[in-house]
Amino acid sequence: MEFLGLDLTIWAVLAVYLLGVLALGWWSRRGTENQEGYLLGNRRxxxxxxxxxxxxxxxxxxxxxxxxxxxxxxxxxxxxxxxxxxxxxxxxxxxxxxxx
Structure with a gap:
């Protein structure tokens, strides 16, 4: 079965990847308090x-x-x-x- 020319397996892999990236970003934001911490990694x-x-x-x-x-x-x-x-x-x- 296809959607927009791509197999549903590909769509599932893309969805899992995007959710994983969002989860990683959400988890990693805990250690950032300000813009400098975000841009410079808290200088660590x-x-x-x-x-x-x-x-x-x-x-x-x-x-x-x-x-x-x-x-x-x-x-x-x-x-x-x-x-x-x-x-x-x-x-x-x-x-x-x-x-x-």
Whole structure:
């Protein structure tokens, strides 16, 4: 049986997922008293979490596609495009605990 072109099993999975996300948000709001607590996590993130956040912000899934695109247009020299971030990425890891 389908609804809007999707099987009812898919709709059930989506409903369970959305209810789970809402429940998680409702549960996690207990520890937040103000806007600063919400935006900055009450400043309780450790160095490891800040480093991983910076790493995730500094890298993205579009990079491999960009390297492939540049390699197709420029030949083998396009592979060096990915090395642009070789020295920049450790900067993200080191600066995160400092700016915290």
């Amino acid at each position: 993130f450790g160095s490891f979490m800040m480093i991983m956040h910076s790493f995730g912000s500094g890298t993205h899934p579009g990079a491999p596609a960009g390297v492939v695109s540049k390699t197709v247009s420029a030949g083998a020299a396009g592979v060096w495009v990915s090395w642009v971030w070789l020295f920049g990425t450790p900067f993200y890891w080191l600066i995160a605990p400092v700016v915290r």
